[in-house]
Structures are given as C-alpha cells and as structure tokens.
Amino acid sequence: MSSDDIDDDATERLEEAAAQEESLFQAPPLAEQERMVEAMLFASSEPLSTRAMQDRMPHGCDAAEAVFSLRKRYEGRGVNVVRVGDAWAIRTAPDLSFLMSREQVETRKLSRAAIETLAIVAYHQPCTRAEIEEIRGVSVSRGTIDQLMEMEWLRFGRRKMTPGRPVTYVVTQGFLDHFGLETTRDLPGLKELRAAGLLDSRPPPGSFPGPEDAGEDDAMDPPEDQEDMFGP
Incomplete structure (x- = not known):
C-alpha cells in the first residue's frame, strides 16, 4: 500500500470521526422538539416555563421556538397551548367548556x-x-x-x-x-x-x-x- 493510500484512508477515518462527533451535538428536528414539548405539557399538572422545558431537552434544542410552533399547530383544535403568566399549559378550548361542565366540582364558596x-x-x-x-x-x-x-x-x-x-x-x-x-x-x-x-x-x-x-x-x-x- 502506497503512502498516498494510507493518507487517504487516515483522512477518511478522521472525516467519519468528525461527522460522528458533530451528530452528537446536532439538535433534533423541530418536529421532534415539538413532540418533546407536547409530552411535557401534557404530563405536567402545572404550567411549565420555557426554561424548565429547555433544561430537560437535548443540547441544541430551542424550547421557545418549539412551543411557538406547537401553539400554532394546536390553533382551532379541541385543546390549545396557552400562556399562563410566564409559563405554558395545554388547556381545553374555551368554546368547548360546556362539554366539561359535568366534570366541574365546586369545593368551596368564597365569602x-x-x-x-x-x-x-x-x-x-x-x-x-x-x-x-x-x-x-x-x-x-x-x-x-x-x-x-x-x-x-x-x-x-x-x-x-x-x-x-x-x-x-x-x-x-x-x-x-x-x-x-x-x-x-x-x-x-x-x-x-x-x-x-x-x-x-x-x-x-x-x-x-x-x-x-x-x-x-x-x-x-x-x-x-x-x-x-x-x-x-
């Protein structure tokens, strides 16, 4: 094997290693980030801030962009992604609240x-x-x-x-x-x-x-x- 062949082989291995290393830090596609945000909001009993979601997501993700995209996707659906203060939550569409009226329980009355x-x-x-x-x-x-x-x-x-x-x-x-x-x-x-x-x-x-x-x-x-x- 000539020295040129050895150099080409070494170069190829270095390029493969660099590509693998780059893939480790590559952010998931936006659609996958939306799924992550959707899962966290659905499972949480309380509204979640973008920072709280960002801390749980893989390196390179943008929780704020994923929430914005997910919110647009849910527009007009039976449930919406809504902002609560500085946090986010999945809530029933306001115009469908009458369907859940039987599920409401009044625990106490305020004076x-x-x-x-x-x-x-x-x-x-x-x-x-x-x-x-x-x-x-x-x-x-x-x-x-x-x-x-x-x-x-x-x-x-x-x-x-x-x-x-x-x-x-x-x-x-x-x-x-x-x-x-x-x-x-x-x-x-x-x-x-x-x-x-x-x-x-x-x-x-x-x-x-x-x-x-x-x-x-x-x-x-x-x-x-x-x-x-x-x-x-």
Missing part, C-alpha cells in the same frame, strides 16, 4: 370579603393589608387572606419601601390559570364589568371615577410593571 380582597389585589397589586382595608373601607381579617393564600390565589410580593417595610400581596399564576387569563392585563375593565351587571352604571362617589373622567377604563387596569410579579 364576600374574600372576593373583594381578591379583586382589590388583582387590580391594584402589589397591595399591603392596610391598602386593601383602605379601599374596602373595613378591616380585613387574617383568615380571609390566609384562605386565599391556601388556595394559592394570593402570595407574598415585595415589601413596600415605606416605614415598617410592610409585606405586599399579589395574585399567583394559579389565579391566572383558574380564570383563564394570560396576565392580569386581561382582567375586565369598567365597561365590561358594568355590561355584565357586576357594577352599577353610576357608582357612588369616591369608589370609581365617573363617566366624565377621561380614560375611566384605565382606572382598573393593572400597572405596566405588574407582570414582573410573576418570577420564575
């Missing part, structure tokens, strides 16, 4: 105080207990807040940079998931609440801005930075 407290926090978060009491006009019992936290609809937020550094309360991803919201920006405004009969058409002075006030719907819109409340 009026709990409903009002939850609404105040949802629209004005982060709120301290004193701020909740100021808006309601009455004191808030510890049991009311404890009940909402046990249901995992409220959680502690950042402490206020005020004397005493009081704790604040914010709504959770569980709250968003239960009410089918992506973020608290999807909460209904004044017009929707009045149209649904949940508010008087002419609220008492001091409770909400009157119709003459410009941008009345903005009064109940959440702050622009409140999405930051939902950390990983």
Whole structure:
C-alpha cells in the first residue's frame, strides 16, 4: 500500500470521526422538539416555563421556538397551548367548556370579603393589608387572606419601601390559570364589568371615577410593571 493510500484512508477515518462527533451535538428536528414539548405539557399538572422545558431537552434544542410552533399547530383544535403568566399549559378550548361542565366540582364558596380582597389585589397589586382595608373601607381579617393564600390565589410580593417595610400581596399564576387569563392585563375593565351587571352604571362617589373622567377604563387596569410579579 502506497503512502498516498494510507493518507487517504487516515483522512477518511478522521472525516467519519468528525461527522460522528458533530451528530452528537446536532439538535433534533423541530418536529421532534415539538413532540418533546407536547409530552411535557401534557404530563405536567402545572404550567411549565420555557426554561424548565429547555433544561430537560437535548443540547441544541430551542424550547421557545418549539412551543411557538406547537401553539400554532394546536390553533382551532379541541385543546390549545396557552400562556399562563410566564409559563405554558395545554388547556381545553374555551368554546368547548360546556362539554366539561359535568366534570366541574365546586369545593368551596368564597365569602364576600374574600372576593373583594381578591379583586382589590388583582387590580391594584402589589397591595399591603392596610391598602386593601383602605379601599374596602373595613378591616380585613387574617383568615380571609390566609384562605386565599391556601388556595394559592394570593402570595407574598415585595415589601413596600415605606416605614415598617410592610409585606405586599399579589395574585399567583394559579389565579391566572383558574380564570383563564394570560396576565392580569386581561382582567375586565369598567365597561365590561358594568355590561355584565357586576357594577352599577353610576357608582357612588369616591369608589370609581365617573363617566366624565377621561380614560375611566384605565382606572382598573393593572400597572405596566405588574407582570414582573410573576418570577420564575
């Protein structure tokens, strides 16, 4: 065997080794990544963040792109890939909820105080207990807040940079998931609440801005930075 033949053989082996090594780090096709994301979302009892899915997927995968592609694929189907805060979940299409009505079980009813407290926090978060009491006009019992936290609809937020550094309360991803919201920006405004009969058409002075006030719907819109409340 000539030296040229030996060199060609060695070169061929090196190329094969390089190709094998490259294949070890080559990301799976996007369709396969979609299947991985789909399996994780289907099996999980809670919404999953893209980072959590990315950590479980092989090297080179892009969980965010796979979720986006899967979400498009599920559009118009019986189940959808929906965003819940900063996470993702597979949920029944909203227009088919009537088919599952018999499966719903009401475990407990919230008191009026709990409903009002939850609404105040949802629209004005982060709120301290004193701020909740100021808006309601009455004191808030510890049991009311404890009940909402046990249901995992409220959680502690950042402490206020005020004397005493009081704790604040914010709504959770569980709250968003239960009410089918992506973020608290999807909460209904004044017009929707009045149209649904949940508010008087002419609220008492001091409770909400009157119709003459410009941008009345903005009064109940959440702050622009409140999405930051939902950390990983």
